[in-house]
Amino acid sequence: MNTEINICWLRRDLRLKDNAALYHALKADHPVLLLFIFDKNILEDLNDKNDARVTFIYQTLQQINAEMQKNGSGLLIKYGTPEQVWSDVLNTYKVKGVYTNHDYEPYAIERDDTLAEFLRSESIPFYTYKDQVIFEQTEIVKADGKPYTVFTPYFRQWKNKLNDFYTKPYPVEKYIKNLVQIAPLPFPTLHELGFQASEQDFPSVSFEHKLAAYEERRDYPYDNATTHLGLHLRFGTVSIRDAASAAIAAKAEKWLSELAWRDFYMMILWHFPQITTQSFKPAYDNIRWHNDPEDFEAWKNGKTGYPIVDAGMNQLNQTGYMHNRVRMIVGSFLTKHLLIDWRWGEAYFAEKLLDYEMASNIGGWQWACGCGNDAAPYFRVFNPELQAKRFDPENKYIYQWAPEYKQQKNSPPIVDHAFARERILKVFKEALK
Structure with a gap:
């Protein structure tokens, strides 16, 4: 040419x-x-x-x-x-x-x-x-120019700075005539790329109709009240500016804050690239993990004996998706009940999640473990049974994704909650001296 x-x-x-x-x-x-x-x-x-x-x-x-x-x-x-x-x-x-x-x-x-x-x-x-965030790198920083490592003050400034300039779409269509005029180019098959076509269903790109109920019902996994927009934001099939504009129009403050969390974690990854392999709080790399391979296999395959954990892992394995609340529960369970290194869980999510996005995934795992910036404290140990009672009171989500519990054919718990809580507190305390 x-x-x-x-x-x-x-x-x-x-x-x-x-x-x-x-x-x-x-x-x-x-x-x-x-x-x-x-x-x-x-x-x-x-x-x-x-x-x-x-x-x-x-x-x-x-x-x-x-x-x-x-x-x-x-x-x-x-x-x-x-x-x-x-x-x-x-x-x-x-x-x-x-x-x-x-x-x-x-x-x-x-x-x-x-x-x-x-x-x-x-x-x-x-x-x-x-293009993929509203604010990047050093656009939202503290007065001394250093990055925020706590979300709440970051979000306050993020929201104060947000205006129409940052959500205005780029009018590509006005200039589309400037594309190269060319005969159809060869388009390889998936097979030629070394892959097979998946039969997986992908979530719709439409999300606006979900915003009204998001604030009230987002934590209830059976309700399917989240937007499922993660996949589209991950690969850019939806513009972040479009997403933020829709949130503002719908006055969906909580959902807007989730978009800000995404910006926040990308900013953290950019400033602190070591978090891909190390804990944000270095002392947590002193933890003596149990890392039992059999426990890890049980967790991966939804055989822990804890209904909401098993339901979440089954949903992930079958669909490439897991509800956000359940992600926190299974993350806490792996790191705090089973004493398995958060990096093992992060790598498994990277393999399975359709919407896997490095910054948010690492941020989420370090939050659940307690080793990240602005993370849940190490002594906060989710009780999976109480979480299930609160967010899936009729077991609808559990029975959908782990029907063996309805049939009473489930595995026995692989670890006792009280024992696990006492053990993790002792191990973490020892590491963080």
Whole structure:
């Protein structure tokens, strides 16, 4: 192709509407080609070749490609390491600029730094933009310029700063005619990528109708009163600005705060990247974990003998989703009842959750364990039976996902609650001296 072009690299922003990088690329001087890379470095780490997240990405890209073809363009799909792909792309196209949106995970930062250096050597500018959060990095900080590590004062400033400027959508549609006009490009099959199509159902992108009941019913897992928007925010099939605008319009304060928690955890990960492998509070890395493999298998497979824990794990294993309240319960149970390292649980969630998002997942696990910033204190040990009575009083959620309890064919409890509580307090106290 002899035409000079700009490339917009899609990653966690799989949409044409309200996309910061795409908007800026289309407004620049050259026609724009959209690129998506199935990153070999990421895909090779996936154990399940039927991984539903890959299917979700693939189906979304098909929809984007179809939309682009209506505009006489097409989506360039590549498979390989970013280094290999970009070398190939620059050999094929006359690239004058590369546009993309920020990503805050350690691997992504390293990948983008490497690409920036490579493009610089080729005299090609690399432009990146904020897109997946409302406020990022150092936009919400304390008076001394240091990051907040407690959510409440962070959210207060987050909310005070929020205005129409930060939720205004990027009008991509005004400039869509500036896409490269090109014949349909080859679109690999899932099989060619080394994956099989998953039969998993994915949640609807529609969420506004859930906001009215969210505040009152979000903690009751059987009610299905949460938005299930996590998957769409994770892969950018919904704009965070759209989500925040809907929350403001519906006066859904609690749901707005959940969006702020997401910003908060991404900011924490950016400032403290060591939390991917270490506790935010270093003393907690002195804990002498029990780490019994049989207990871990029982927890993973919903065989703990605690109904709400088993129901949650069954829901996760069968659907790739778990209700937020139940995530806290099973996280607390693994770390505090079974004395198993939070990193084991975090890794299992990373493998199973459709909406897995590193910053929020690590933040949630460290919160449940007590080792994170603004976390539940170590001596707060959820009683799974009391949690079930409070949030699933008629056992509807439990019987839906762990029907063996209704049939009284369940496993006996693998640990006594009173014993577990006494043990964890002793172990944690010893580590935190």
